[in-house]
Structures are given as C-alpha cells and as structure tokens.
Amino acid sequence: MSNQPLIKVEGLRKLYPIDGGVFRKPSSFNHAVDGLNFEIGHGESLGLVGESGCGKSTTGKMLVKLFEPSDGSVKLQVGDSYINVSNIDRNSRKDFRRNVQMIFQDPYESMNPRMTIFDIVGEPLAVQDIGTISEREERVAEFLEMVGLTPASSFMFRYPHELSGGQRQRVAIARALVIEPAFVVADEPTSMLDVSIRTGVMKLMQDLAERLNVTYLYITHDLAVARYMCDRIAVMYLGKIVEIGPTEELLSNPRHPYTKALLSAVPIPDPRIKRDAVQIEGGISKAIDPQPQCRFYARCPIRDEHCKTHDHPPLEVKGNGMQVACYKVPVE
Amino acid sequence: MTNSSSNRSNGGSSVWQARWALFRKSAAANWALFAENPVGLIGLGIILFFLLLVILHPILLNTVWDPNVYNPINGFDPQSPVNPAPPSARHLLGTAPQGQDILSQLMFSARNEFILAVLAATVTVTMTTTLGAIAAYYGGVIDNVIMRIVDLVIMVPALSILIVVSGLFELSIVQLALVIGLISAFGASTVVIKSQALSIKVKPYIEAARVAGGGDFHIIFRHLLPNLMPIALLYMMFSVTGAIFSEAVLAFLGLLEVDMSWGIMLNTTRNLGFILDFSNRWYLIFPAGLSITLLSSAFYLVGRALDEIVNPRLRQR
Incomplete structure (x- = not known):
C-alpha cells in the first residue's frame, strides 16, 4: 500500500458550455481543465501553480467533489482499494468525506458569520455524526490548541468576525484537519494573509501534515510559497499541465518555456543580479474550443511549424524526474 | 481527549x-x-398597550364588569335602554347599536387580532423563507415553478382572492389566518428572500459545508435559513400589518364568520346606517378604526426599527 499513490487522477476534464439553451445543445465549450493526469503519493505535497484562470482551482474543486468532472476520473485510496470519486455509492461517500477536506482561500468568506468557532470547526464532526457533543467539544479544543489558538476556551465561543485574518485561517486549518483526513486540498490558503503571518501559517500546515500524516494538494500562484510547501510542483497553463517534477529541479532547471517565463517574473532580492528575462507575448486567454495545436503556441518564444500543425504535446519524461509537455524540449 | x-x-x-x-x-x-x-419603541409601546387590553378583558369580566351587561357579543345594559349611546361613566366608550359595551368589544376583539396576526405572520415567514431558500438553492425547474406561482399571486390582488375564498367558505379566524399566511407566502417577500438566498448560496462557506459532508438539508437549514432569518423577521412584521388590514376589510364587507372583531364593529355600524353620521356617532367609528390603524402601524414601526438593526447602512451615524 505504501508504494501506491493516494490520489490517482486520470484524464480529468472540465468543460463549461458557452452558449446553448433549453432546446439547443451548446456548440462551444471553455476547456477549463483539459485532460490532467497525475498522482500524489502518501504524505507528499504537490503544488499546482499557474496564472489566474488556468484551471487550478477547478482542478482542486473536482478533487473534493465540489464540481463534477466532465470526463476522466479521480481515484482515492481508502484502505487497500481505490474508490472512484466521481462515481461514488453511499458507503464510499462516507469514506470519501472522512478522508478529503479543503482549506479555502478567503478566511473571511469561508465561515458562516452566524456560527461560533466551535460550530465551524466541529461542523465536519457534527455532520458526519462523530462523537457526542462533549466529545466534539474536547476534540475541537484539542485542534484549536494544535493550530496555536490557545487557550482554546477563549476562542471556542466567539464569532469569526472577532478574529484576525491569520487567526481565521488557523481556524480553517483546524476545521479541515479535525476529522484527520488523509488528503487536503489547500486553495491558496495564504494568499489573502499579511506577508508577516504567512510564514507562520505555512509552517503550521507543514508541521501538522507531518504529525497527522496529511497529503496536500497545494494550489498557489506564488512560486516561493510552492517552493516552501511542496515536494513536487505541477505547472498549469490553460487547463493543461505543461511541466511536472520535483520542486528543486523544476525551479532550478526549468525546461518548458512557460515555466522559464514564470520563473523569470519572480523578483530577485538583489539589484546587482541580472537575469535573462524570458519574453512571452500577449496575455492568457480562455481555452474556448482550442485549436488542435500546442496551447502555448501563440505566446511561445521557441515555437515552430511542427507545434502549429500538431496537437498539444503529451507529458513526456525529459530527464531527472521531470515530465514536460513540449515538442521542442529535448530528452536528456 | x-x-x-x-x-x-x-x-x-x-x-x-x-x-x-x-x-x-x-x-x-x-x-x-x-x-x-x-x-421602534413607540411601536412596541402600542403593541404592549393592546396586549394589556387582551389580558385585562377576562379579568375585568370576572371582577368589575357584570357579564350580562358587558358581554362583548350579546351584552345589554337595562340601565341604558337607548342604543347606541355616547360615552358615559358606565360605558367609557359608549354602547353599540345593539347595546353592547364598545370598550368591551374593543378589548375582546384585540385578542382575535393578535391570534390572526401572529398566526398569519408565522405561516408567511416559515413558508417564504423555506420557499425562497429552496428556490434559490435548487434553481432550475423547482425555482421556476415556485417563482411563477409567486408571479401569479402578485399579479392577482390578494384581497380579491380573499373575497372569493371567504365567499366560498365560512372562515373562522384561524382559517383566515392560514389563508392570509398562505397567500402572502407567495408574495413579493418571497422574491426578496430568494434574492438574498441567492447571494448567500454562492458564499464559500456553503462550499466548505459541502466539503465537510453536509447534504442539501444541512446546508439549507444550518446555513441558508439562519442567514435569512433577520430579513425574514422583518417581513414578518410587515405581513402582520397586511393581515390585520385584510381581516378588517373582509369583516367590514361582511365576509367573515367571526363573533367579534374591529372590522365587524365597523360592519354593524355601516349596516345600521350610522357610518356617515360621524359628527354624532363618532364613538361607533372612531375606537375600532383607530385601533386598526394603530395596531397595524405599530407592527410596521417595529418592522422599520428592526430594518435598521438588520441593515446597518440605514442607521443614522
């Protein structure tokens, strides 16, 4: 069991119809997520990076079954077998909800303003009928202290609006972990926090991951955050993974032109160092009925005729554990 | 642990x-x-005043007032044979055309008004919030069915429906309350509450509840309804006003099978031809008319005050 991945994603697609109505079938689609294949091992944390609108949040929400995929499957290992998330029966639904949780981006909007912290953190327990109310109270207190909200008794019966952003995100983490899930999707959990408290929250997430043996899918647009949090990184562009590999290798030796461009946009905190800026043209668009050619073709600095006439390149191992989707990147 | x-x-x-x-x-x-x-305090004061009348009436009948004389429905005072009679020490608000004491009628009717108001408003509020939440949450066909019924009910004036219903059936006060509640449940407040529910439905905490394992029932009753409650309470106050007013109109038109109410008092006055003689017979018109106006505006005023609590933007800074 230990060598098998916890999550297997195969051919995951999400298409949004653009037009169409009651009597007309939609003729064009926004390919928000288009054929993702990846695996996440036990205890590993995979970073999903990319620009706004590239489909990373949609992917995350499909993994926690907030959205139904249009095609493809997500498989979660429970015990010795895999359950197919998109085609789930009553019993495995329970297993699924106990094992998968999500941390949301906005700590202000992801909590019901009329519920106390106890009710918010205890909601997964209450909904899934775990323990009596006094057992739940102890468990919530235990997790609040675990995320650094001490003493728990002074936070339990307060409302979210009485807490700061950092404290709220700690509450959100406690809530996601209180049923001790195996897998947590973290959708930019630190992007709305002050830089000064960001590191604290990230460190907390790492500590808890180790302690409770949690596997993360960490969605972010910040490469520095991804470097800190993740063992592997997948770079997404217009619904496709263009490059995936171990964090250090990907960041120090990027192979895909888009990854190179992303990295060159990260500022270096030393004015004397000059880096070769990778220029890419234009802006990100939407993948509405994409042409059968490389998604990055219009903006790619190394494109040629082959890229134009052939469909989007498949992810291929190009050396050192890196998989890259590009015709022009040589195999090492 | x-x-x-x-x-x-x-x-x-x-x-x-x-x-x-x-x-x-x-x-x-x-x-x-x-x-x-x-x-809001003025409104609350008026409501409390009428509540006091409701509580005092049976006490007075059992102690000070002779039940034969002061019975609100068939009481008659042998000492004042000419009716209607203007206010006197014995009958503080005078007597009705058939000899009943008007103050006693007024106090007795207040109880009916409260039963009607509270029942109708409770039915309305329970149904509007549930309907609004369900329409917003499920959308699609369910939403369409509910909202088209609402459109229909808004289009046809509620009073005409009420007149038809009370013409067909002899309604008691409780039945009337249920009918009024049902009609206003498909009224404009459902549209408002649905729009509010739509804005709550897209909040991330709804998604968070679903990830936590909450089903539709949990999300509607634990997340949508509590957040709709303040605005629903507001509409409850406003629908009380509507209920009292509708009852008065129906009773005045003689379409209601109720032993006594403010509308019936006015109805009797009109039937016996005293309604146009305001200068001489003001004591037949004034108490009941003023009570209807006061109680329904009192609930409206309380509603306005609640509005300012619910919507802090309305508060004076």
Whole structure:
C-alpha cells in the first residue's frame, strides 16, 4: 500500500458550455481543465501553480467533489482499494468525506458569520455524526490548541468576525484537519494573509501534515510559497499541465518555456543580479474550443511549424524526474 | 481527549451554557440598538398597550364588569335602554347599536387580532423563507415553478382572492389566518428572500459545508435559513400589518364568520346606517378604526426599527 499513490487522477476534464439553451445543445465549450493526469503519493505535497484562470482551482474543486468532472476520473485510496470519486455509492461517500477536506482561500468568506468557532470547526464532526457533543467539544479544543489558538476556551465561543485574518485561517486549518483526513486540498490558503503571518501559517500546515500524516494538494500562484510547501510542483497553463517534477529541479532547471517565463517574473532580492528575462507575448486567454495545436503556441518564444500543425504535446519524461509537455524540449 | 473528560462529560452542557450566554449577549446588544430608536419603541409601546387590553378583558369580566351587561357579543345594559349611546361613566366608550359595551368589544376583539396576526405572520415567514431558500438553492425547474406561482399571486390582488375564498367558505379566524399566511407566502417577500438566498448560496462557506459532508438539508437549514432569518423577521412584521388590514376589510364587507372583531364593529355600524353620521356617532367609528390603524402601524414601526438593526447602512451615524 505504501508504494501506491493516494490520489490517482486520470484524464480529468472540465468543460463549461458557452452558449446553448433549453432546446439547443451548446456548440462551444471553455476547456477549463483539459485532460490532467497525475498522482500524489502518501504524505507528499504537490503544488499546482499557474496564472489566474488556468484551471487550478477547478482542478482542486473536482478533487473534493465540489464540481463534477466532465470526463476522466479521480481515484482515492481508502484502505487497500481505490474508490472512484466521481462515481461514488453511499458507503464510499462516507469514506470519501472522512478522508478529503479543503482549506479555502478567503478566511473571511469561508465561515458562516452566524456560527461560533466551535460550530465551524466541529461542523465536519457534527455532520458526519462523530462523537457526542462533549466529545466534539474536547476534540475541537484539542485542534484549536494544535493550530496555536490557545487557550482554546477563549476562542471556542466567539464569532469569526472577532478574529484576525491569520487567526481565521488557523481556524480553517483546524476545521479541515479535525476529522484527520488523509488528503487536503489547500486553495491558496495564504494568499489573502499579511506577508508577516504567512510564514507562520505555512509552517503550521507543514508541521501538522507531518504529525497527522496529511497529503496536500497545494494550489498557489506564488512560486516561493510552492517552493516552501511542496515536494513536487505541477505547472498549469490553460487547463493543461505543461511541466511536472520535483520542486528543486523544476525551479532550478526549468525546461518548458512557460515555466522559464514564470520563473523569470519572480523578483530577485538583489539589484546587482541580472537575469535573462524570458519574453512571452500577449496575455492568457480562455481555452474556448482550442485549436488542435500546442496551447502555448501563440505566446511561445521557441515555437515552430511542427507545434502549429500538431496537437498539444503529451507529458513526456525529459530527464531527472521531470515530465514536460513540449515538442521542442529535448530528452536528456 | 482523555484527561479532561471527567470535568466536561456532563452531556455537553458546557456547550449549551456557552450558547445560552452568547444568545443572551447578542439579544442584549440587539435590544440596545432597538432601544436607541424612538420609532421602534413607540411601536412596541402600542403593541404592549393592546396586549394589556387582551389580558385585562377576562379579568375585568370576572371582577368589575357584570357579564350580562358587558358581554362583548350579546351584552345589554337595562340601565341604558337607548342604543347606541355616547360615552358615559358606565360605558367609557359608549354602547353599540345593539347595546353592547364598545370598550368591551374593543378589548375582546384585540385578542382575535393578535391570534390572526401572529398566526398569519408565522405561516408567511416559515413558508417564504423555506420557499425562497429552496428556490434559490435548487434553481432550475423547482425555482421556476415556485417563482411563477409567486408571479401569479402578485399579479392577482390578494384581497380579491380573499373575497372569493371567504365567499366560498365560512372562515373562522384561524382559517383566515392560514389563508392570509398562505397567500402572502407567495408574495413579493418571497422574491426578496430568494434574492438574498441567492447571494448567500454562492458564499464559500456553503462550499466548505459541502466539503465537510453536509447534504442539501444541512446546508439549507444550518446555513441558508439562519442567514435569512433577520430579513425574514422583518417581513414578518410587515405581513402582520397586511393581515390585520385584510381581516378588517373582509369583516367590514361582511365576509367573515367571526363573533367579534374591529372590522365587524365597523360592519354593524355601516349596516345600521350610522357610518356617515360621524359628527354624532363618532364613538361607533372612531375606537375600532383607530385601533386598526394603530395596531397595524405599530407592527410596521417595529418592522422599520428592526430594518435598521438588520441593515446597518440605514442607521443614522
């Protein structure tokens, strides 16, 4: 069991119809997520990076079954077998909800303003009928202290609006972990926090991951955050993974032109160092009925005729554990 | 989870204690806001005044007032054979055309008005919030069916429906309350509450609840409804006004099978031809008419004051 991945994603697609109505079938689609294949091992944390609108949040929400995929499957290992998330029966639904949780981006909007912290953190327990109310109270207190909200008794019966952003995100983490899930999707959990408290929250997430043996899918647009949090990184562009590999290798030796461009946009905190800026043209668009050619073709600095006439390149191992989707990147 | 269980394992009562304390705290805070508003206090004062009349009436009948003389429905005073009679020491608001004491009628009717108002408003509010929440949450066909019924009911004036219904069936006050409640449940407030529910439905905490494992029922009753409650309470106050007014109109038109109400008092006055003689027979018209106006505007005023608590933007800074 230990060598098998916890999550297997195969051919995951999400298409949004653009037009169409009651009597007309939609003729064009926004390919928000288009054929993702990846695996996440036990205890590993995979970073999903990319620009706004590239489909990373949609992917995350499909993994926690907030959205139904249009095609493809997500498989979660429970015990010795895999359950197919998109085609789930009553019993495995329970297993699924106990094992998968999500941390949301906005700590202000992801909590019901009329519920106390106890009710918010205890909601997964209450909904899934775990323990009596006094057992739940102890468990919530235990997790609040675990995320650094001490003493728990002074936070339990307060409302979210009485807490700061950092404290709220700690509450959100406690809530996601209180049923001790195996897998947590973290959708930019630190992007709305002050830089000064960001590191604290990230460190907390790492500590808890180790302690409770949690596997993360960490969605972010910040490469520095991804470097800190993740063992592997997948770079997404217009619904496709263009490059995936171990964090250090990907960041120090990027192979895909888009990854190179992303990295060159990260500022270096030393004015004397000059880096070769990778220029890419234009802006990100939407993948509405994409042409059968490389998604990055219009903006790619190394494109040629082959890229134009052939469909989007498949992810291929190009050396050192890196998989890259590009015709022009040589195999090492 | 082990060492501290001994002092806390009393069936979660500490949780309920904490909740009770929170509830009291928020109630106190809301009362403080409400008390700042003279409009709301005036409304509340009027409502309390009429409640007092309701409570006093049976007490008076059992102590000071002779039941034969002061019975609101068939009482008759042998000492004042000419009816209607203007106010006197014996009959503070005069007597009705058939000899009943008007003050007693007024006090007795107040009870009916409260039963009607509270029942109709409760039915309305329960149904509008549930319908609005369900329409917003499920969308699609369910939403369409509910909202088209609402459109239909808004289009046809409620009063004409009421007149038809009370013409077909002899309605008691409780039945009338249910009918009024049902009709206003498919009224404009459902549209407002649905739009509110739509804005709550897209909040991330709804998604968070779903990830936590909450089903539709949990999300509607634990997340949507509590957040709709303030605005629903507001519409409850406004629908009370509508219920009292509708009852008065129906009774005045003689379409109601009720032993006594303010509308019936006016109806009797009209039937016996006193309604146009305001200068001489004001005591037949004034008490009932003023009571209808006062009580329905009192609920409206309380509603306005609640509005300012619910929507802080309306508050004066």
